Amino acid sequence: VFDFEKDIFITRERIKPKYLNYREKLQQHLPDDVIQELKKIGVIAKRSGFRAYLVGGIVRDIVMKRKNLDIDIIVEGDAIELVKKYAKENNYRYYYFEEFMTAQVTLPSGLKIDFATARKEIYEYPGAYPKVRKASIKEDLYRRDFTINTLAIEITEDNFGTLIDFFNGLRDIKDKVIRILHQLSFIEDPVRILRAVRFAGRFGFKIGKMTERLLKLAVDENLLLVAPTGRVNTELSYSFNEEKATEIIYLMNRYKILHQLIPEFVFDDKREEVINRLRDMIVTFEIFFGHKVDRVANYLLALMYHLPLDISYQFLERYHFSNGKQLFKLFFSVKGRFRKIPEKNSELYMIIKNIKKDVLVFLCSYLPAEISERIIYILKKEEERKLLITGNDLKELGLKPSPLFKEILDEIFLKYLDGEIKNRREALEYLKNKYKLNEI
Ligand code: CTP
Secondary structure (H helix, E strand, O other): OOOHHHHOOOOOOOOOOEEEEOHHHHHHHOOHHHHHHHHHHHHHHHHHOOEEEEEOHHHHHHHOOOOOOOEEEEEEOOHHHHHHHHHHHHOOEEEEEOOOOEEEEEOOOOOEEEEEEOEEEEOOOOOOOOEEEEOOHHHHHHOOOEHHHOOEEEOOHHHOOEEEEOOOHHHHHHHOEEOEOOOOHHHHOOHHHHHHHHHHHHHOOEEOHHHHHHHHHHHHOOHHHHOOHHHHHHHHHHHHHOOOHHHHHHHHHHOOHHHHHOOOOOOOHHHHHHHHHHHHHHHHHHHHOOOOOOHHHHHHHHHHOOOOHHHHHHHHHHOOOHHHHHHHHHHHHHHHHHOOOOOOHHHHHHHHOOOOHHHHHHHHHHOOHHHHHHHHHHHHHHHHHHHHOOHHHHHHOOOOOOOHHHHHHHHHHHHHHOOOOOOHHHHHHHHHHHHOOOOO
8 A cells, every 4th residue: 555645756755735726717617507516515515524626637627728527526524425415405316326435416407416535445455456445635636547637626615716736736737747646556557558648649748757667667567458348448439539539549559559459550651641541531521521430440440450350350349349340341341342443433433322431431541542532522522412403303394203313313413423514504404405304
């Protein structure tokens, strides 16, 4: 068991806690109704002889002026008792886990507030499940992953809005550095290897020297391979959904994290190009085609397209990415179609016509750039298809609705793709000539 007063190595000196008045910043950052709830919680905490603190990511994000409404509250005292009073007085829904000393309240707006009793975890021997014991806020914050996540803002009535910095979290935010709090951090929780690169990538922070050394050591010791696979799934999924996913992937590569997770992983120029293009394709498909891209499956494919399908499946199953399997399978089933690319857009359209958008996202990142540009061009034209000509136009031209309609509309669209028909006027002209129809 670590004694944080002695063992904290990040400064090699005792750190004096810093207290800052964050009342106004808190009020600026959070919506008024949330502030009112925090105040109510603070009043009950005071009345019960407890102290309550806003902690974790939300405090970091208040300092960094980033949006976040994940409200985590730590109670010095008894979180469940506090929640029972708070929820009952306000008639809010709540539930709790006695065993974990945690509780959650759902506000009428749907916003959820998580509560936990301040705790420390005692490992009776290495690898043992930790025993959870009540503790001080400082001890609670000490067991966390990185200094930037150890800030707290007190919300107890008599001290509402005081930011408390026990472990130089403020300094590390200012210096843009990710630091663990003690030497055993990655060993106690190897998932932190992934979290370190996720935060570093997300914020553009570097990893502190000692932290980096210990991270490399943890990777060398294959610790990630013993981490619970469900938690690895969660972290990877978060990472690939981050705006800065590519930066995070580069860091995962630099620290050989990917080599550890993915069999025969290679990071070559081609993969770097695919990953960069994928980042742009995701934006293109989401903005132009309103398609919500499965980023996780796409990034996984970008990392594993070189592997035989059964090896990728083993990885996907081991880490519970079974949803991603479909994308891999579809990609491999259509890949061969692109060995020889036809010159005419209409023919290329016939090749991609039935391919799911998520697969196209990847294909457009993977195939030579001039081909993916043509695919994007075709998809944009497809979006405009309705503006060109519709079944209604055909009816107005005097045609009787029949399965032929689809064929005619397809024919027009294919000619449009090849530039033989340039606009609606030309489309109508073509129809009139071909089918000897009357003027509208
Ligand atoms: N935490 C930890 N070790 C982990 C996971 C979480 O110490 N392996 C701590 C972190 O200090 C974190 C808090 O638990 O601040 C809450 O976890 P989570 O919600 O995952 O982190 P956030 O910092 O809120 O991350 P995000 O901004 O991505 O929501």
